[in-house]
Each structure stands twice: as C-alpha cells, then as structure tokens.
Amino acid sequence: MKPYLALIRLNLRLAVRERAVLFFNYVFPLIFFFAFGQFMSDGNAGAGPMLRVIPMVIVIGILGSGLFGAGIRAVIERETGILRRYKVAPISPAPILVASMVTGWILYLPSVVLIILLAHFAHGMPIPERWLSLLILVTLASFAFRAVGLIVASVANSVAESNVLIQILYMPMLFLSGATLPVSSLPPAAQIAAQFMPAAYLNTGIQHVMLRSEGIAANLESVAAMLVTIALGTFIAMKLFRWEKEERLPRKSKAWVLAVLAPFILMGTYQAWTREHIAESKQLDREIRRNHTRLIRNATIFTGDGRVIPNGAILIRGGRIAEVYSDQIPDPDSLRADAVEAAGKTLLPGLIDVQVGPGGDTPEALASQLFCGVVAVGAVAQQPAQRPAGWSGAELVATPAAPTYIPALAAEEAALAVARRDPGPLSRTLVQQSAFSRDILQRTALLLRNGGIPPRTPEPDPARRATELRRAFELSTPLLLGTRSGEPLVFHGPSIHRELQLWVQAGVPASAALRAATFDAATSLGIGGRTGAIRKGYEASILIVDGNPLTDISATERISSVIFKGERIDRQDLLSQK
Amino acid sequence: MPPAIDVRGLTKSYGDVHAVRGIDFTVGQGEVFGLLGPNGAGKTTTVEILEGIRQRTSGEVKVLGFDPDRNAAAIKDRIGVCLQATNLPDKCTVAEAVELFSAFYSRNADGDELLKRLQLWEKRNASYGTLSGGQKQRLALALALINQPQLIFLDEPTTGLDPQVRLEIHKLIEELRAEHRTILLTTHYIEEAERLCDRVAIVDQGKIIALGTPREIQARTLGHSRIEILLAAPLEGTPPVECESLTISADRRSISASSSRPARTLADLVKWIDQQGVELADIHLKRPTLEDVFLEITGRRLRE
Numbered sequence: 001m002k003p004y005l006a007l008i009r010l011n012l013r014l015a016v017r018e019r020a021v022l023f024f025n026y027v028f029p030l031i032f033f034f035a036f037g038q039f040m041s042d043g044n045a046g047a048g049p050m051l052r053v054i055p056m057v058i059v060i061g062i063l064g065s066g067l068f069g070a071g072i073r074a075v076i077e078r079e080t081g082i083l084r085r086y087k088v089a090p091i092s093p094a095p096i097l098v099a100s101m102v103t104g105w106i107l108y109l110p111s112v113v114l115i116i117l118l119a120h121f122a123h124g125m126p127i128p129e130r131w132l133s134l135l136i137l138v139t140l141a142s143f144a145f146r147a148v149g150l151i152v153a154s155v156a157n158s159v160a161e162s163n164v165l166i167q168i169l170y171m172p173m174l175f176l177s178g179a180t181l182p183v184s185s186l187p188p189a190a191q192i193a194a195q196f197m198p199a200a201y202l203n204t205g206i207q208h209v210m211l212r213s214e215g216i217a218a219n220l221e222s223v224a225a226m227l228v229t230i231a232l233g234t235f236i237a238m239k240l241f242r243w244e245k246e247e248r249l250p251r252k253s254k255a256w257v258l259a260v261l262a263p264f265i266l267m268g269t270y271q272a273w274t275r276e277h278i279a280e281s282k283q284l285d286r287e288i289r290r291n292h293t294r295l296i297r298n299a300t301i302f303t304g305d306g307r308v309i310p311n312g313a314i315l316i317r318g319g320r321i322a323e324v325y326s327d328q329i330p331d332p333d334s335l336r337a338d339a340v341e342a343a344g345k346t347l348l349p350g351l352i353d354v355q356v357g358p359g360g361d362t363p364e365a366l367a368s369q370l371f372c373g374v375v376a377v378g379a380v381a382q383q384p385a386q387r388p389a390g391w392s393g394a395e396l397v398a399t400p401a402a403p404t405y406i407p408a409l410a411a412e413e414a415a416l417a418v419a420r421r422d423p424g425p426l427s428r429t430l431v432q433q434s435a436f437s438r439d440i441l442q443r444t445a446l447l448l449r450n451g452g453i454p455p456r457t458p459e460p461d462p463a464r465r466a467t468e469l470r471r472a473f474e475l476s477t478p479l480l481l482g483t484r485s486g487e488p489l490v491f492h493g494p495s496i497h498r499e500l501q502l503w504v505q506a507g508v509p510a511s512a513a514l515r516a517a518t519f520d521a522a523t524s525l526g527i528g529g530r531t532g533a534i535r536k537g538y539e540a541s542i543l544i545v546d547g548n549p550l551t552d553i554s555a556t557e558r559i560s561s562v563i564f565k566g567e568r569i570d571r572q573d574l575l576s577q578k
Numbered sequence: 579m580p581p582a583i584d585v586r587g588l589t590k591s592y593g594d595v596h597a598v599r600g601i602d603f604t605v606g607q608g609e610v611f612g613l614l615g616p617n618g619a620g621k622t623t624t625v626e627i628l629e630g631i632r633q634r635t636s637g638e639v640k641v642l643g644f645d646p647d648r649n650a651a652a653i654k655d656r657i658g659v660c661l662q663a664t665n666l667p668d669k670c671t672v673a674e675a676v677e678l679f680s681a682f683y684s685r686n687a688d689g690d691e692l693l694k695r696l697q698l699w700e701k702r703n704a705s706y707g708t709l710s711g712g713q714k715q716r717l718a719l720a721l722a723l724i725n726q727p728q729l730i731f732l733d734e735p736t737t738g739l740d741p742q743v744r745l746e747i748h749k750l751i752e753e754l755r756a757e758h759r760t761i762l763l764t765t766h767y768i769e770e771a772e773r774l775c776d777r778v779a780i781v782d783q784g785k786i787i788a789l790g791t792p793r794e795i796q797a798r799t800l801g802h803s804r805i806e807i808l809l810a811a812p813l814e815g816t817p818p819v820e821c822e823s824l825t826i827s828a829d830r831r832s833i834s835a836s837s838s839r840p841a842r843t844l845a846d847l848v849k850w851i852d853q854q855g856v857e858l859a860d861i862h863l864k865r866p867t868l869e870d871v872f873l874e875i876t877g878r879r880l881r882e
Binding site: 003089 | 629630631651652654655657659661663664665666667669670674677678679680681682683684721
C-alpha cells in the first residue's frame with residue numbers, strides 16, 4: 001500500500017505545480033461551460049440548457065483528463081528515463097498505473113462540483129437530486145478514461161505518436177458521443193458509429209442521473225460499460241507496460257488493444273442492431289428540450305375552457321405551464337426564461353380528437369396528428385400499436401366506447417367526395433404537408449379516379465349532418481369533436497381542422513367548436529386534469545397559430561409552432577422518423 | 579561466506595547482436611569489484627541482468643543467493659542502484675524524491691541523515707530540474723542507499739562529472755567500502771578502477787579479457803615496465819643487458835629501456851653504468867597501467 005500512497009502524493013504535488021494540469025482540469029471545462037452556456041441559451045440564462053451543457057462539459061473534461069492527462073504524461077515519464085529509475089526499485093507497474101488513475105480522479109472531481117455549483121448559482125439549475133450517483137458515475141468514468149489513456153501510452157512509442165493516437169480517440173468521442181452534438185441531430189451512419197464509443201454510454205448515464213433523477217442502479221448499462229473499461233484497461237496497461245523507451249512492444253501484444261475494444265464492439269454491434277441506445281439518446285434529447293424554460297408573450301390566449309386573454313403570456317418550465325399572465329407580463333430575464341414573441345398569434349391548447357378511426361393508432365398517424373397540432377386522440381378499445389422507441393407523436397388514449405354523438409362532418413364531406421370521385425380533399429395544404437409520402441397521395445388520387453374506393457352506403461348527406469349539429473348546439477347538447485380519421489379521404493391530423501371549419505360553417509361559434517376540440521374533449525377522454533386547457537400546472541401542450549381562429553377559424557391551419565409537453569416540436573422531423 | 583554475486587557462463591543476445599558472450603566472475607562480500615571496459619563492451623547489460631531489470635539469454639546468475647530472473651523483487655529490495663541515464667520529474671524536490679523511494683522498500687535508512695551525508699541537506703527543497711549534474715548524481719547515490727543495501731551497483735557513477743565532483747564521489751565510495759558494503763562498479767576510467775577496486779574485470783566485446791587485482795593484472799601481462807635513467811655525463815658504448823628495447827638519447831645522457839623483467843634489467847643496467855664510472859642523475863621505473871594492458875590485449879585504446 002505504501003508505494004501507492006507515496007506515488008499518489010507525489011503525483012498530486014507535481015500536478016499542483018504544473019500549470020497545464022490545472023488548465024485542463026479547471027480552466028478548460030469552465031471555458032466550455034461559459035461558452036456553451038451562452039451559446040445554447042441564446043443569451044438568456046436559463047436552467048434548461050444547463051441539462052445539456054453540464055453533461056457536455058463533464059464528458060469533455062473526463063475525456064481530456066483521461067486521454068491527454070494520463071496518456072501523454074506516462075509517455076513523457078518513459079521517454080525521460082523516470083520510469084527506468086522506478087524499474088530498479090522493487091515495485092510493479094501496478095502502483096504507477098493506479099496512482100495515475102487515482103490522481104486524475106482527485107484532480108478532476110472538484111471541477112465537476114464547481115461546475116454544478118456554478119450552474120446552480122448562476123443559472124438557477126437545481127442541485128441534482130441524485131448528486132451522489134452523479135459523482136459515482138463521474139468517478140467510474142474518470143478511472144475508465146484514465147485507463148484508456150494509459151493503454152495509449154503503452155502502445156505509443158513517442159510523445160508525438162501518442163498525441164496522434166489520442167486525437168484519433170478524442171475527436172470522434174467528442175463529436176459522436178452525444179456530448180457536444182445531440183445524437184438525434186447526427187446523420188444515421190454517425191448515430192450508429194456513436195454506439196461503439198464508451199463516451200456515448202457515459203453521456204447517456206449522466207443525462208439519466210441529471211434529468212430523471214435516476215440512481216446508479218437504474219444505469220447499469222453505463223456503469224457496466226465503465227467498469228469493463230476500467231478492468232480491461234488496467235489489465236492491458238499492466239500487460240503492455242514498458243519501463244524504458246528502448247523496450248520494443250512485441251507486435252502481437254498490440255492485439256491486446258483490440259481486447260479492450262472488444263466489449264464496445266460487441267455492445268456497439270448489439271446497439272446498432274437493436275437501436276435501443278439510439279432511441280434512448282433521442283428520448284433523453286427530447287426530455288432535455290422539454291425542460292426548456294420559455295415565456296411566450298403578447299399573444300391572444302384561448303384557454304380552452306372558453307376564456308380568452310387578449311394580450312397575455314404563459315411561462316413554460318419543466319414541461320408544464322408554470323404561470324399564465326393576463327396583464328403585467330414579467331421580464332423574461334428575471335424568470336431565467338427565453339422570450340418567444342407571439343404578437344399577432346393565438347395560443348390554443350393542443351387539439352384533441354376524441355375519436356380516430358382505422359389506423360389511427362399507428363406511429364405514422366400519431367406523428368401526422370402532432371404535426372397538425374393534435375396532441376391527443378381517443379381510439380375505441382384499440383391496443384396502441386407498438387411505437388418504435390423514441391418515436392414522437394400525439395398521445396393515444398384508449399376509450400372503452402365512442403361518445404354517443406360525433407357529428408364527423410369532415411368524414412361526411414369526404415364520403416361524398418369518394419362517391420363523386422373528387423380528389424379535391426387531397427389537395428388541401430395541410431394534407432399535402434402532413435403526408436408521410438407524396439407517393440401515397442398520388443396513388444390515392446389514381447385509385448379514386450378509377451373508382452377503386454367503394455362509395456359508402458347509406459349515401460352521405462353533409463348538409464343534413466350540419467343541420468343536426470346546429471340544432472344540437474342550439475339545444476345546448478354537450479358537443480365533442482371527433483373525426484373518425486382513417487376512413488377514406490379523412491386524414492389523420494388535417495381532418496380536425498376541416499372539422500372545425502365545417503362546424504363554424506354549420507353555425508357553431510368558433511369558441512364553442514374549439515372548446516369541443518380541447519377542454520371538453522380532454523374531459524371526455526379522462527385526461528382533463530392535466531391537459532386540454534391553458535392553465536397553471538397543466539402540461540405545456542400548446543398550438544400557436546398565426547391570426548385569430550376565433551374570428552377566422554381557418555387560422556388553426558396556419559400553424560406557427562407546436563409545443564408538446566414543453567418540447568417545441570420540430571415538425572419536419574416528425575415526418576422523417578424511422 | 580557465500581559470494582554476493584556469482585556469475586557463470588552469462589550470455590545476452592538481442593537477435594543477432596551478442597552483447598554478452600559468456601562471462602564468469604564472483605564478487606565476495608565486502609568487496610569492491612570493477613567492470614572496466616570501453617563503451618558498448620557489455621558492462622551495463624551485465625549489471626542490468628544482475629539488478630533484475632533485464633533477462634539473460636543463458637548462464638547461471640546468483641545475486642545475494644537469488645536468481646534475478648525468478649526473484650527480481652527480492653533482489654531489488656536488497657540492493658542499491660545508481661543507473662546511467664535516469665531522471666526524476668523536474669518539479670520533484672530532493673526531499674520528495676527521498677520520501678517517495680523510502681516508500682518502495684521494506685527497510686529504510688534515515689533520509690535526513692543521508693541527505694546531510696551527501697551534502698544535499700541545503701538543497702532538500704530544491705526541485706530536481708534546478709540541480710547541477712553533480713547534485714543530481716549525489717541524489718542518485720542517496721536514493722541508491724535509501725534501503726541500507728549491503729550490495730550496491732554503481733553504473734558509471736562519475737561519467738560526465740567534473741574532476742572535483744568525481745573526487746567527492748570517489749571519497750564516498752571509499753567510505754562505503756569502509757562500511758564493508760559490497761560494490762559492483764562499472765567504469766571506463768582507469769584511475770577510478772585502479773584507485774577504488776579490490777578486483778577488476780576488463781571487459782571487451784562481451785567477454786572478460788582479464789580479471790584480478792589491478793596489481794595482478796599489471797604483473798601478469800607481457801606489458802613492459804619502462805626504465806628511464808638520466809646520467810650526469812655522456813655515456814660511451816651500449817649496455818649489454820637483456821631487455822625488449824633500449825634507446826640512448828642523442829646527447830648520450832639518458833637511457834630508456836622497456837622490459838618484461840624490470841627488476842633484473844634495472845639491476846644489470848645500474849651495475850654496468852657503475853662499471854663505466856658514470857654518475858647516475860635520476861632513475862624512473864614506470865609500471866604498465868590497465869590502459870597498457872588493454873592496449874596490449876586488444877590492440878585498441880580504452881577511451882576511443
């Protein structure tokens with residue numbers, strides 16, 4: 001034990017005297033912290049971006065300390081004959097390697113604490129609930145990458161060579177691990193390549209602990225990846241250890257390096273095959289986006305339950321509506337929120353379709369719904385179809401039975417178009433936009449013209465249905481909006497907007513129609529306590545449109561943005577999911 | 579008492595390069611033994627095999643009763659080593675180096691006392707990078723003594739040092755000898771071997787070409803002692819004495835002879851000169867040095 005402690009003590013003393021060590025462990029991560037913190041929050045100091053910045057800074061720090069810190073220093077000690085002096089003392093390589101790993105960890109850990117405290121005090125980020133798990137994960141990772149650095153040192157024959165090898169490891173891990181660029185933003189091939197990198201598992205692990213307050217036990221994959229790296233790395237660094245620069249590395253022992261990579265090659269192959277980890281990364285990415293704090297201001301707000309705020313604002317934090325302001329809109333900086341200007345726009349609760357028809361539970365249908373601002377749909381006694389992990393789309397609520405009265409004017413109109421072989425509904429803008437493939441629209445049009453779609457019996461009668469609806473409204477019958485989308489020419493997503501227009505044409509006031517498609521729909525589906533209205537504490541699932549649908553209902557189709565559970569949805573990405 | 583070092587038929591090859599080609603010697607306890615030879619003779623390789631940091635190709639080796647290929651750790655714990663071409667981290671202080679190396683061994687000398695003895699006490703807080711060559715070498719010696727070793731390996735301990743420092747180190751080695759420690763010294767300085775070593779092995783091209791006390795080696799060789807005689811008056815005639823060569827200077831006042839039996843030749847010469855009635859002004863007898871021995875056996879000079 002004595003040689004271990006003595007070497008650690010000396011290493012620490014030397015490190016404190018070495019400016020480069022302090023720079024890499026403290027100054028460098030701080031520069032990244034401030035630079036990325038600034039860059040990601042678009043100038044606003046919010047806690048949300050910290051969830052992305054901190055794992056990034058930690059991964060960069062650990063990679064730097066491990067690869068550069070351990071990798072290059074060990075080579076210098078060999079080149080200058082320091083290790084040669086140790087060689088004649090009765091010690092094995094073990095104390096030298098272990099001391100290097102422990103020293104790296106002791107030097108790096110305070111830097112993590114410093115960054116978290118900075119994020120807490122400067123950006124209002126809460127101290128991670130599972131801070132102990134975070135430190136354990138950082139500890140394991142620090143040892144693991146130190147071990148990788150030591151292997152590089154054993155393999156490299158000179159400082160220059162080790163520099164090259166380290167860059168070869170460092171650069172891809174930096175850019176592909178998800179630490180600097182979110183995995184979902186990478187091209188598919190790079191996403192698969194990322195699955196072979198130990199740093200990717202570290203990144204996921206840190207995000208889990210920070211974002212979901214998960215403990216170490218819930219992150220066995222990350223923990224196992226790090227433990228395997230530590231064990232194999234130390235073993236191989238011992239095997240390949242060279243005391244003197246004159247010692248040549250037998251070529252076959254370079255094969256040991258492949259051994260340390262083997263678990264990652266296996267894991268990577270498995271992940272590339274199942275895409276579990278890719279999906280997981282995307283999911284985490286989404287959760288980070290949902291944690292963004294935003295103040296959407298100067299908008300007309302239709303709250304869903306009939307109330308309208310002419311010039312209000314809402315604060316979204318942690319995926320929920322944190323506050324609704326009807327006057328006295330506060331300064332976004334004081335809330336640590338990004339301001340979103342919404343003058344001339346209207347905020348509505350995300351739309352809800354109480355009854356979707358055939359195929360409405362498929363991942364593609366749910367993605368199209370969300371594209372069109374529909375955040376939840378009801379489907380009768382349907383087992384939700386399996387969604388690929390990480391898939392984004394509207395929420396599917398299984399209901400035991402359909403509501404007794406669903407006007408479904410759009411479905412009636414579509415049935416008439418089928419009977420008349422009229423491809424008109426296919427050319428509606430939102431239909432064109434939300435279609436997963438242009439091909440389907442063309443084939444449907446062709447099928448329709450050739451009479452390939454059988455007309456419905458009894459014969460559709462939109463005018464009579466419209467009259468029924470107006471009468472129901474006049475009799476104060478509770479109204480719910482459903483589309484039965486999935487029937488011929490009734491498209492998942494766009495049809496809810498057509499339905500709203502037909503209701504207004506039939507004589508129902510816009511506010512009543514919208515209430516039937518938001519607040520009342522949510523209540524009917526049993527999700528009313530948390531969604532369907534713009535209220536404090538509700539899920540931040542919001543549709544922002546240009547203009548005011550209360551005066552011109554077709555404004556609902558002019559979608560400015562869709563926010564789903566706090567996440568500002570990239571609508572084009574929805575339609576390119578695989 | 580078993581010998582401290584026992585080497586039989588030691589060879590070491592690096593592929594086709596044969597660095598050591600069959601070396602035999604023993605070093606008794608308390609003895610100062612020198613390996614003398616030019617650079618590249620195989621001295622350092624031999625010493626490193628004994629220290630347990632290099633594997634031999636063949637032969638039998640025992641150091642303090644242990645085989646270095648099997649019990650390197652036991653040997654390393656008991657020996658002191660001062661290597662060529664080693665370093666310590668530049669920013670490590672003298673006291674820290676002593677503290678670090680103390681932790682490596684099962685027995686320790688008093689580090690403070692060691693630093694005082696090696697005149698490093700004032701430098702104890704200086705970092706390694708700021709030390710002079712002599713100070714670095716003294717620190718290396720301090721580290722070699724940190725485990726109170728009975729057997730000490732000194733590989734070219736004075737190479738590259740100025741004469742003043744070299745003398746200091748010679749003094750220290752003499753002190754260590756007085757403490758009855760066994761020392762194996764390699765050097766390519768003749769004076770060092772002649773002054774310090776009880777016995778010397780002359781090594782060349784991986785083999786021992788002569789072994790014994792410095793005096794024995796000198797005596798055993800065919801090398802000739804030189805006799806120089808200065809006369810008070812010019813001499814006439816040629817002295818009829820047995821010798822390998824004899825020259826008389828142009829002014830016939832000095833005679834120079836070389837002989838393998840210098841005592842006999844000198845006696846004959848003095849007797850003959852006396853018979854000629856010439857006064858002797860001065861007589862010099864120069865015995866052959868190890869350098870001459872090396873030159874005679876290999877036809878080359880040591881320091882080339």
